[in-house]
Amino acid sequence: MSEVVLETKDLSMExxxxxxxxxxxxxxIKKGELVSIIGPSGAGKSTFMRSLNMLNKPTEGQIxxxxxxxxxARGKQLRQIRRRIGMVFQHFNLIKRSPTxxxxxxxxLGYLPSLKGGLGRFSEEDTRQAxxxxxxxxxxxxxxxxADELSGGQQQRVGIAQAIAQTPSLLLADEPIASxxxxxxxxxxxxxxxxxxxxxxxxxxxxxxxxxxxxFAHRIIGIKAGEVVFDGSPKELTEGITNYLYYSK
Amino acid sequence: MRPYxxxxxxxxxxxxxxxxxxxxxxxxxxxxxxxxxxxxxxxxVENLLKGMVxxxxxxxxDVAGAAxxxxxxxxxxxxxxxxxxxxxxxxxxKNVSPHISISYAVKAFAAFVRAVPALIWALLFIVAIGLxxxxxxxxxxxxxxxMLMKVYAEAIEEIDTxxxxxxKATGASQFQVVMQGIIPSIMSIFxxxxxxxxxxNIRYAAVLGVVGAGGIGWELVRASRVMAYDEVLxxxxxxxxxxxxxxxxxxxxxxxxxxxxxxxxx
Ligand SMILES: Nc1ncnc2c1ncn2[C@@H]1O[C@H](COP(=O)(O)OP(=O)(O)O)[C@@H](O)[C@H]1O
Ligand SMILES: [Mg+2]
Numbered sequence: 001m002s003e004v005v006l007e008t009k010d011l012s013m014e015x016x017x018x019x020x021x022x023x024x025x026x027x028x029i030k031k032g033e034l035v036s037i038i039g040p041s042g043a044g045k046s047t048f049m050r051s052l053n054m055l056n057k058p059t060e061g062q063i064x065x066x067x068x069x070x071x072x073a074r075g076k077q078l079r080q081i082r083r084r085i086g087m088v089f090q091h092f093n094l095i096k097r098s099p100t101x102x103x104x105x106x107x108x109l110g111y112l113p114s115l116k117g118g119l120g121r122f123s124e125e126d127t128r129q130a131x132x133x134x135x136x137x138x139x140x141x142x143x144x145x146x147a148d149e150l151s152g153g154q155q156q157r158v159g160i161a162q163a164i165a166q167t168p169s170l171l172l173a174d175e176p177i178a179s180x181x182x183x184x185x186x187x188x189x190x191x192x193x194x195x196x197x198x199x200x201x202x203x204x205x206x207x208x209x210x211x212x213x214x215x216f217a218h219r220i221i222g223i224k225a226g227e228v229v230f231d232g233s234p235k236e237l238t239e240g241i242t243n244y245l246y247y248s249k
Numbered sequence: 250m251r252p253y254x255x256x257x258x259x260x261x262x263x264x265x266x267x268x269x270x271x272x273x274x275x276x277x278x279x280x281x282x283x284x285x286x287x288x289x290x291x292x293x294v295e296n297l298l299k300g301m302v303x304x305x306x307x308x309x310x311d312v313a314g315a316a317x318x319x320x321x322x323x324x325x326x327x328x329x330x331x332x333x334x335x336x337x338x339x340x341x342x343k344n345v346s347p348h349i350s351i352s353y354a355v356k357a358f359a360a361f362v363r364a365v366p367a368l369i370w371a372l373l374f375i376v377a378i379g380l381x382x383x384x385x386x387x388x389x390x391x392x393x394x395x396m397l398m399k400v401y402a403e404a405i406e407e408i409d410t411x412x413x414x415x416x417k418a419t420g421a422s423q424f425q426v427v428m429q430g431i432i433p434s435i436m437s438i439f440x441x442x443x444x445x446x447x448x449x450n451i452r453y454a455a456v457l458g459v460v461g462a463g464g465i466g467w468e469l470v471r472a473s474r475v476m477a478y479d480e481v482l483x484x485x486x487x488x489x490x491x492x493x494x495x496x497x498x499x500x501x502x503x504x505x506x507x508x509x510x511x512x513x514x515x
Pocket of ligand 2: 042045046047175
């Protein structure tokens with residue numbers, strides 16, 4: 001349990017318009033950890049998560065993922081890092097017009113040669129795996145429907161399935177339940193936790209809701225105005241700290 | 250300050266109106282509202298109309314061949330136009346272009362191409378490579394690019410950036426993002442505009458022959474030069490039939506495409 005999967009050192013990010021979204025974020029994430037990042041909106045949770053797979057580029061600091069320097073990676077090396085990091089988004093971000101199983105197969109793109117993947121020539125084995133993963137998230141009946149025919153909760157489970165199809169060692173989820181109703185939220189978080197535990201995945205989940213974070217995670221990190229202000233177990237997260245995190249100036 | 254600006258605006262307006270009136274009067278003096286030759290033309294028109302009926306086609310095989318050639322010019326011109334437009338659109342759309350300056354450059358190129366009429370492209374290509382259908386195809390392709398690239402690029406810019414992020418996050422290459430994410434997302438817009446453009450190109454293809462860029466237009470010019478007006482009408486009817494047929498086909502295709510979209514949206 002003590003092998004380090006991800007390390008950030010003094011990670012800072014300033015957007016071109018001058019917004020300082022991250023300030024010296026230094027964190028170590030160990031293998032198998034389920035981590036929740038909480039904090040008010042605008043705190044920098046998304047910016048931090050998107051830095052980890054270079055969807056946005058931090059201006060300073062270092063990210064080491066499984067021994068590789070992420071910020072130095074380009075082209076093929078970056079693709080190979082990204083394919084080992086699954087990502088689930090608030091708005092699902094599926095290809096609406098493509099069938100569900102195809103969306104899951106997109107998780108394999110990083111493993112295919114550019115041309116083959118571009119033309120959608122996935123192997124039979126990949127397709128079988130995709131259907132199997134859909135079964136794991138309870139969507140075997142929806143495999144051939146168009147993605148936008150599914151409900152929000154179902155679409156998010158497709159999002160999880162796509163990330164799992166990458167056979168990642170790290171799973172990121174950026175507010176995966178922020179656009180779902182309470183019962184779908186419950187359901188999606190359960191599936192998310194289950195797949196992480198079954199596959200022994202390390203996972204970081206940005207959550208706005210503290211109660212979901214406490215239930216999901218082994219470890220909670222609180223971010224406020226781009227800085228880490230809390231890092232501890234759910235038990236250690238007292239009401240005082242939450243109040244400080246969300247309400248104090 | 251305010252009244253001053255208002256006054257200034259009013260003055261510019263007055264200058265524009267004044268200029269327009271001067272131009273209008275000048276045109277009136279030079280061209281006349283109605284050319285008097287129109288009134289003297291009745292007898293000539295009568296002769297023309299008499300000469301037109303009954304419509305004939307003296308060389309049916311030639312005319313049919315030319316009509317088919319026009320269709321081919323339209324199909325090939327549209328096809329090349331579509332292919333180049335989609336590729337260029339990937340560089341023109343801000344959200345997928347490798348760099349914002351490339352996007353501006355490609356869009357400027359499209360605007361220029363769009364501003365030059367198809368007939369002028371045809372003349373340029375005839376000068377460059379000689380008479381025949383090839384300059385016609387190139388003219389239509391280039392003219393299509395000006396329009397299609399713009400609408401494709403706009404469709405791509407409308408795509409939710411989250412979709413592109415999600416595919417990138419899987420480790421997909423740029424080509425894979427385009428093929429698996431962008432193309433499926435703009436498919437219905439892509440199809441309907443391409444069909445619409447084919448409709449336009451059919452009409453152009455019929456006319457392009459007039460300047461010698463292949464197809465049935467040339468037959469029309471040939472017949473009118475020898476004053477075979479019955480044949481002019483015959484060929485005009487063939488063009489009419491050709492365009493009507495093309496319209497039926499494109500409408501059928503469009504209905505099918507719309508139906509597929511509707512069905513998919515249920
Ligand atoms: N593309 C951007 N350009 C400029 N500022 C941004 C951009 N994206 C986010 N920000 C700013 O960075 C800060 C952190 O945003 P974000 O990471 O989205 O917060 P969170 O996910 O915690 O709600 C906010 O102040 C936000 O306004
Ligand atoms: Mg966010």
